[in-house]
Every structure is written in structure tokens, then in C-alpha cells.
Amino acid sequence: MKGLPPVLITAVVLIAGFVLCAVQFPNIASTRVVGNLLTDSAFLGIVATGMTFVIISGGIDLSVGSVIGFTTVFVALAIERWGMPPLVAFVAILALSAAFGAAMGTVIHVFDLPPFIVTLAGMFLARGASFLLSTESVPITAPIYSTVSDFAVRMPGGGRLTAIAIIMLVIVIGGALLLQLTRFGANVYALGGSRATASLMGVAVGKMTVKIYMLSSLLAGIAGIVFSFYTSAGYSLSAVGVELDTIAAVVIGGTLLTGGQGSVIGTFLGVLIQGLIQTYINFDGTLSSWWTKIATGILLFAFIALQQGLVALARRPRTKSLGAAT
Amino acid sequence: MQNSLDPAAPLLEVRGISKSFGAVRALQEVDFTLRAGEIHALLGENGAGKSTLIKGVTGVFPRDAGIVRIGGEEIAPRSAKAAVAAGFATVYQEVNLLPNLSVAQNLFLDRQPMRFGIVRQGEMRRRAKALLADFGLDIDVAAPLGSYSVAVQHVTAIARAVDLSARVLILDEPTASLDRHEVEILFGIMRQLAKRGIGIVFVSHFLDQVYEISDRITVLRNGRLVGERETASLPRLDLIRMMLGRELAETTGARASAGEHKVRDICASFENYGKSGYVAPFNLELRHGEVVGLAGLLGSGRTETARLVFGAERADSGQARVEGAPVRLQSPRDGVRHGFGYCPEERKTEGIVAELTVRENIVLALQAKRGLHRPLSRREQDEIARRYVKMLDIRPTDPERPVGLLSGGNQQKVLLARWLATSPRLLVLDEPTRGIDVGAHAEIIRLIRELCDDGLSLLVISSELDEIVTYSDRVVVLRDRAHVEELAGEAIEVGNILAAIAADGAAAAHEVHP
Numbered sequence: 010m011k012g013l014p015p016v017l018i019t020a021v022v023l024i025a026g027f028v029l030c031a032v033q034f035p036n037i038a039s040t041r042v043v044g045n046l047l048t049d050s051a052f053l054g055i056v057a058t059g060m061t062f063v064i065i066s067g068g069i070d071l072s073v074g075s076v077i078g079f080t081t082v083f084v085a086l087a088i089e090r091w092g093m094p095p096l097v098a099f100v101a102i103l104a105l106s107a108a109f110g111a112a113m114g115t116v117i118h119v120f121d122l123p124p125f126i127v128t129l130a131g132m133f134l135a136r137g138a139s140f141l142l143s144t145e146s147v148p149i150t151a152p153i154y155s156t157v158s159d160f161a162v163r164m165p166g167g168g169r170l171t172a173i174a175i176i177m178l179v180i181v182i183g184g185a186l187l188l189q190l191t192r193f194g195a196n197v198y199a200l201g202g203s204r205a206t207a208s209l210m211g212v213a214v215g216k217m218t219v220k221i222y223m224l225s226s227l228l229a230g231i232a233g234i235v236f237s238f239y240t241s242a243g244y245s246l247s248a249v250g251v252e253l254d255t256i257a258a259v260v261i262g263g264t265l266l267t268g269g270q271g272s273v274i275g276t277f278l279g280v281l282i283q284g285l286i287q288t289y290i291n292f293d294g295t296l297s298s299w300w301t302k303i304a305t306g307i308l309l310f311a312f313i314a315l316q317q318g319l320v321a322l323a324r325r326p327r328t329k330s331l332g333a334a335t
Numbered sequence: 336m337q338n339s340l341d342p343a344a345p346l347l348e349v350r351g352i353s354k355s356f357g358a359v360r361a362l363q364e365v366d367f368t369l370r371a372g373e374i375h376a377l378l379g380e381n382g383a384g385k386s387t388l389i390k391g392v393t394g395v396f397p398r399d400a401g402i403v404r405i406g407g408e409e410i411a412p413r414s415a416k417a418a419v420a421a422g423f424a425t426v427y428q429e430v431n432l433l434p435n436l437s438v439a440q441n442l443f444l445d446r447q448p449m450r451f452g453i454v455r456q457g458e459m460r461r462r463a464k465a466l467l468a469d470f471g472l473d474i475d476v477a478a479p480l481g482s483y484s485v486a487v488q489h490v491t492a493i494a495r496a497v498d499l500s501a502r503v504l505i506l507d508e509p510t511a512s513l514d515r516h517e518v519e520i521l522f523g524i525m526r527q528l529a530k531r532g533i534g535i536v537f538v539s540h541f542l543d544q545v546y547e548i549s550d551r552i553t554v555l556r557n558g559r560l561v562g563e564r565e566t567a568s569l570p571r572l573d574l575i576r577m578m579l580g581r582e583l584a585e586t587t588g589a590r591a592s593a594g595e596h597k598v599r600d601i602c603a604s605f606e607n608y609g610k611s612g613y614v615a616p617f618n619l620e621l622r623h624g625e626v627v628g629l630a631g632l633l634g635s636g637r638t639e640t641a642r643l644v645f646g647a648e649r650a651d652s653g654q655a656r657v658e659g660a661p662v663r664l665q666s667p668r669d670g671v672r673h674g675f676g677y678c679p680e681e682r683k684t685e686g687i688v689a690e691l692t693v694r695e696n697i698v699l700a701l702q703a704k705r706g707l708h709r710p711l712s713r714r715e716q717d718e719i720a721r722r723y724v725k726m727l728d729i730r731p732t733d734p735e736r737p738v739g740l741l742s743g744g745n746q747q748k749v750l751l752a753r754w755l756a757t758s759p760r761l762l763v764l765d766e767p768t769r770g771i772d773v774g775a776h777a778e779i780i781r782l783i784r785e786l787c788d789d790g791l792s793l794l795v796i797s798s799e800l801d802e803i804v805t806y807s808d809r810v811v812v813l814r815d816r817a818h819v820e821e822l823a824g825e826a827i828e829v830g831n832i833l834a835a836i837a838a839d840g841a842a843a844a845h846e847v848h849p
């Protein structure tokens with residue numbers, strides 16, 4: 010339940026990083042930059058929220074990047090080639106991705122297969138399907154795209170809180186509430202603790218598994234739509250490797266990769282840390298953007314080491330109290 | 336016991352239930368009847384099929400044949416959740432709650448108090464606190480369950496089941512990790528529930544407890560029903576005969592051969608050994624071929640002493656010697672290097688690797704001791720596994736079976752075999768007979784004596800004073816985390832031990848299983 014200490018550490022890293030960046034480039038400390046950071050991280054924040062549920066429940070979802078890619082292509086084709094009204098296209102793709110997630114969840118539960126394998130297959134499937142639809146980038150020119158892109162709430166200091174950033178924030182908050190306050194959320198933690206035990210305690214493990222992967226794919230679908238707003242195009246190669254950025258954000262956010270512990274808020278902070286590194290590199294101008302990956306890698310390593318340390322610490326008093334009980 | 340339902344129709348009727356796991360026929364056409372308001376003990380040796388019966392009835396796995404009726408109505412639950420809906424509340428043997436969730440979440444998982452789709456955290460904690468208070472437990476229910484002792488976790492699991500207010504409450508070895516006081520509380524609650532007309536199934540290897548609490552007894556043997564009796568009219572020896580299908584070799588009674596031993600060399604000694612705030616410094620000498628019993632109440636420092644001796648905990652004073660040479664015991668590794676072995680009390684949860692086979696589990700410690708660069712050949716492994724399966728009567732005898740598929744008691748025997756296989760010079764056993772049936776109980780005690788004749792030195796912790804008296808050459812009595820008395824020879828008697836334990840207050844005496 011308690012994702013707190015690691016989350017606090019993530020928060021400290023984020024703030025310290027922000028202060029360091031701001032010392033070097035005072036311009037970073039403006040609502041303008043922060044607004045852009047939120048906009049740039051929007052799609053990652055959305056998928057990562059879903060991934061948090063999956064990982065806390067003890068699973069993993071490698072298909073999310075491909076689902077985002079497929080979504081952008083589908084939406085672009087549906088609107089531009091097949092003449093679907095954009096809203097209909099959105100509903101269709103969300104239904105499709107939710108069904109895709111539910112199917113993966115069902116396979117994982119019914120055949121008792123490792124989520125890693127099943128979602129890896131899902132990843133190839135979705136990516137392959139998007140190539141089938143189209144191999145080239147399809148620009149989207151529907152009016153709703155320019156409307157949404159132009160929409161923004163002005164923040165003091167001239168920053169813009171864009172529509173897609175708002176969507177992301179709503180999803181993050183909604184996800185956090187779902188995880189912390191509802192029975193569904195408690196069951197997610199229970200699954201991560203032990204599937205067998207949760208089942209003996211009366212949790213409908215099968216249904217939960219289906220729902221969790223459905224949620225993840227659904228959020229990946231929404232992230233795909235947001236991504237298409239962000240780029241105003243659909244391209245089958247978009248969001249390649251995003252599943253790994255997502256997992257990194259979740260782990261940096263203090264969620265245990267083995268499940269059972271973590272929080273959506275932590276994940277959100279993890280996403281912001283990655284966004285901050287990218288922003289820093291943009292400001293610097295001389296660094297290759299691959300430095301983002303390197304910095305993320307180092308952070309990831311540090312956080313996993315830290316978690317192992319915390320887990321070991323958490324065990325210690327336990328053995329003591331066991332000894333004392335006898 | 337009064338009946339709130341029609342006494343003619345039993346509350347729970349199980350007819351002709353069968354279950355096979357591959358070639359193992361775990362249950363064969365077993366009948367079981369539970370009346371409303373009765374406490375019904377389900378007994379049998381390790382592997383007799385008790386847990387399988389419970390799981391088959393509550394739908395944890397599908398049964399091959401048989402029907403289950405509750406209140407006259409036929410049911411076939413397909414999951415633990417469906418069983419709850421049908422009126423069962425069960426604490427399975429492998430207790431298992433979720434250590435990562437808070438105590439309150441564990442108690443109310445999947446049935447939290449809700450308002451507008453949101454869990455009412457405050458209300459849930461309040462109820463959790465009230466529920467645990469009935470069991471004499473006052474703890475922070477918002478803390479993760481894993482931060483509490485095994486006993487607390489066990490009580491939590493029982494409280495959860497009791498609170499389901501089902502018609503049938505099933506407890507599979509609920510008392511294995513509880514102390515006497517907690518057992519009293521549990522029994523009080525069981526009696527209350529029975530008065531309300533709930534039927535309770537109680538599995539235990541503690542026959543004293545069975546006679547204390549149960550109205551009726553059903554005995555299984557090798558997956559078959561042996562019979563159902565009224566507890567009051569079933570003498571203990573008859574019960575044991577029903578369980579074993581033979582007479583029990585007399586084990587309790589006079590101490591077999593202690594005293595006849597010739598005095599041997601000192602194997603390990605501890606001078607002024609202790610750790611502040613853990614166990615007061617003590618002197619302890621362990622000779623080859625000698626059994627030293629550690630007696631005392633729960634929390635008196637028995638397990639703490641064992642952990643210090645093994646190196647699982649670092650001493651901050653005193654000197655340890657092995658065969659006369661000073662040694663430093665900083666970690667369990669050091670202990671193993673000097674030829675010590677330690678079978679902890681929570682072996683059920685700590686030691687077993689469920690996916691590995693019996694053979695692999697048995698050779699685990701030996702392999703670790705030899706180091707990975709000197710692997711045991713398959714032939715040696717087979718040989719070792721076969722020897723211990725035979726010696727400890729582990730059933731089924733197939734060493735290639737994953738340990739997770741064995742019954743609880745047989746899993747414990749496998750763990751004992753693991754340490755024996757390392758041929759230690761000193762073996763520390765914490766409650767070696769817990770969860771082990773009467774037959775195997777006697778075997779283990781005999782085994783302990785035999786091992787000693789081969790020169791092994793044993794330090795045994797047990798709450799069963801009868802037992803300690805049977806096999807110990809010396810008994811160290813602990814109280815309040817200090818060694819207070821050492822008994823040897825003729826002085827080893829249950830009465831003397833109790834007197835030493837209770838020296839500063841007679842009230843404490845009842846905490847030990849007599």
C-alpha cells in the first residue's frame with residue numbers, strides 16, 4: 010500500500026533536478042517551459058498511468074507503444090481516407106484497443122502464460138497491423154485537430170496549458186483516485202502481492218487480469234489519439250520503444266517491478282523527470298538527444314538499486330519481530 | 336450444542352467425494368457430515384487428505400466425483416469467491432494473506448465498506464480495529480501486514496474468516512503458530528460461533544486441543560474415510576489407532592537412554608554469549624551426542640538463543656568455540672561453515688521452494704555448503720533423496736514430485752531432511768514436531784535419539800514439555816530472555832521445568848503446552 014518513501018525520493022530528485030536546470034538556464038523556471046514540458050509528456054503520462062496498474066498487479070505490458078502507433082495510423086486513415094467523423098473514429102479505436110487489451114488479459118489468465126510473452130506477441134501484432142494499414146505517414150487535416158491544438162488555458166507568466174496536457178492531468182488524477190480509493194485499486198495491489206493468495210481470499214483474479222490489461226490498452230489508445238494531436242499525423246513507426254520509456258517512468262516513480270507496491274503519482278513524477286531531462290538537452294542545444302536515454306538509464310539503475318535497499322531494510326525489522334514473537 | 340436449524344438436515348453434507356492428482360488418489364469416496372452448531376475435528380496423518388477435502392469442498396480445485404450439500408441444497412462452487420457466497424469461510428493451511436497490503440485491507444479485501452464506489456477507509460479501519468480487539472489484538476491496522484509476526488498474521492487470517500459470518504467455518508491447522516493464550520482466545524470465539532449455530536471444521540495435530548474443543552471427530556487415512564465418532568466417547572488411544580491404522584510405538588514415558596551415554600567431547604561452547612536487548616549473556620556447552628532442550632514461554636528467548644548460536648544474529652558479548660577453537664559467528668554462512676544447521680520455526684513460509692522437487696529441496700543446503708563449483712552428481716542426489724524419504728517416511732515417496740504438491744506436514748519433513756543431509760555437527764531445531772502428525776512425531780523423536788548416537792549434537796526448542804523430557808540430556812529453561820536454570824539427569828521432569836518457568840509467577844505456567 011505504502012508507495013510513499015520511494016515517491017518522496019522521486020519528488021526530491023525532480024525538484025533538485027529542476028533547481029539545477031534552473032540555475033544553469035534561468036529561463037527553465039517559467040510557466041512557458043513547464044507548460045511545454047507537460048504537453049510534450051502528455052502521451053507518456055497517459056500510457057504510464059495504465060502501466061502503473063499493470064506493474065503493481067505483478068504484470069507487464071509491452072504492447073503499449075505499438076498500440077499507440079496503430080492508433081495514430083487508424084485515426085489518420087479513418088478520418089482522412091475513410092471519411093469517418095473524428096469523434097466516431099476515436100470511439101472506434103478506443104473500443105478496439107480496449108478489446109485488444111481484454112484479449113491479452115484473457116490469454117494471460119486462461120492459459121496461465123507469462124504477461125511478458127503475451128504482451129510481446131501483442132506488441133508485434135499491433136505494430137504489424139499498423140504497417141498493414143499504411144507504411145507512410147498520413148497527415149491529418151481535420152478541423153478538430155487545429156481547434157484542439159490551438160486550445161489552451163493561459164497560465165500566469167505566459168505559459169500555455171494545452172488541451173492534451175489537460176487530458177493527461179485528468180487521467181493521472183483519475184488513475185490515482187481509482188488506484189487508491191476503490192475496491193478495484195485494492196485488488197490490483199492484492200494481485201501484485203500474490204495471485205494465488207488473492208484468489209483464495211475471494212478476489213476474482215481472472216476478471217481483474219482482464220480489466221487491468223484492458224485499462225492499459227485503453228489508455229494506450231487514448232495516448233495514441235493524443236499523440237496524433239501532438240504530431241497531426243498518423244505513422245506506423247510512431248512511438249517505437251515507448252513501452253520501455255513507460256516502464257522506466259513507472260519504476261523511477263517508485264513502483265516495484267515485481268508488483269504489489271507503487272503509485273500513479275510517483276509514475277507522473279517519473280514522467281516529468283524524463284521530460285525535464287529532455288528539456289535540459291533542448292536548452293543546452295549541443296547535446297545529442299540520446300543523452301535523454303543515457304540519463305534515464307542511469308536514473309533507472311539508481312532507483313532499482315535504491316528499491317532493493319529499501320526492500321532489504323523493510324525485511325529487517327520483520328525478522329526481528331518474528332524472533333521476538335517466540 | 337443447540338441447533339438453530341432443523342436437526343434432521345445436517346448443515347453440510349459431503350457424499351462420495353474423490354480427487355486424484357495424476358496417479359495420487361488423494362481422496363476416495365469420502366463422506367463428511369457437519370451439523371449446525373458443532374465443532375468437528377478433521378484428523379489424519381500428514382497426507383491423509385484433510386486439506387484436499389477442504390479444498391475440494393470449497394471449490395479451490397474441481398473434484399472428480401461427489402456431491403456437497405449445504406443446508407440441504409446442492410452446491411458446486413468453482414472458486415474461493417463462490418464458496419464464500421455459498422456460505423463457507425475458510426482459513427486454508429497455507430494461511431496466506433497479503434503482506435504488502437495493510438492489516439485492514441487484508442481483513443476486508445473484496446468486501447470493504449463502500450460509499451459511492453469509494454472505499455470508506457476510516458470506517459474500514461475502525462471495523463478492523465474492533466474485529467481484532469475481539470482476538471485481544473491491539474495493533475496499527477493501517478500498517479502493512481508483513482511488518483507483523485507470523486502469529487499476528489495468522490490471527491488476522493482467522494479474524495477475516497470469522498467475520499465473513501458464514502454458515503460453515505473451516506480452519507485448517509489454525510493453531511500451528513499460535514501460543515497458548517491466543518489458542519484460548521480462538522477457542523472462546525469458536526465456542527461462541529458454534530452457539531450461534533455455525534458449523535466449524537477444525538484440523539489440528541494437537542490432540543489435546545482436539546479433545547478440548549471438538550464435539551465430534553472424523554478421521555481420514557490415505558485418502559479414505561476411517562470413521563466418525565463423538566469426541567467424548569473416543570479414547571485417545573483408539574483415536575490414534577484410527578489415524579495410524581496401527582498401534583503407536585510407545586514414546587512418551589521414561590527417558591529412553593539418556594544418562595547411559597558415555598560423556599563425549601564438547602562440540603561447541605558459548606561463554607558469556609549474548610546480545611544486549613536480545614538475550615542476556617549465557618553459558619552453554621553442547622557435547623557430541625547430546626540433546627539439549629530449550630524450554631520456556633513464547634518470547635522467553637528460546638528462538639533468540641537459537642539464532643545467536645547459529646549466527647543468524649550477531650552476539651555483542653562473549654566467545655563461541657567449536658571443537659575448542661574460538662570462532663566468530665557473524666552470519667548464517669559462518670554457522671553453516673562451522674557445521675551448524677538451523678531449522679527455523681516458520682519453515683512453512685521460509686524454507687520451502689515449492690516449485691523444486693523433493694530431491695532438489697533436500698540437496699539444496701548440502702549443495703550450498705559444498706559450493707557451486709563442486710556440483711553433486713545426479714546419482715548422489717538421487718541416493719541422498721531416497722535415503723531421507725525413507726528415513727523420515729516422506730509421502731508420497733516419489734522424490735521427483737514438486738514439494739509444493741506435498742501435504743503441509745510432509746513439506747516440513749523435507750526441510751528437516753535438507754539440514755540432516757548436510758551432516759551437521761550441531762543442529763538447531765525450532766519446534767521440530769509442529770504440524771507433524773502423531774505417527775511421524777514419534778518417528779522424529781526416535782530419529783533425534785538415533786542421530787545423537789551418531790555423534791550429532793542437537794539443540795531443540797519445543798513447547799511440548801512431554802517431548803522435551805523424553806529426548807533431552809539436559810534442559811535449559813529460559814525466562815524473560817535469560818537462561819535461568821539448567822536441569823540434567825534425574826532432575827529433568829515436566830514438573831521441574833514448569834517450576835523453573837513459573838518461578839516468578841504461577842500465572843505464566845499455563846502458556847506452555849502441557
Ligand SMILES: Nc1ncnc2c1ncn2[C@@H]1O[C@H](COP(=O)(O)OP(=O)(O)OP(=O)(O)O)[C@@H](O)[C@H]1O
Nearest residue numbers: 356361381382383384385386387740741742743744
Ligand atoms: N496440488 C496437488 N497436486 C498433487 N498432489 C497433491 C496436491 N495437493 C495434495 N496432493 C497430495 O494429496 C495427498 C493429500 O494431501 P493433503 O494436503 O490433503 O494432506 P493433509 O491431510 O492435509 O496433510 P497435512 O497434515 O500434512 O497437512 C498428499 O499425498 C499430497 O501429496
Ligand SMILES: [Mg+2]
Nearest residue numbers: 386428742743
Ligand atoms: Mg493439510
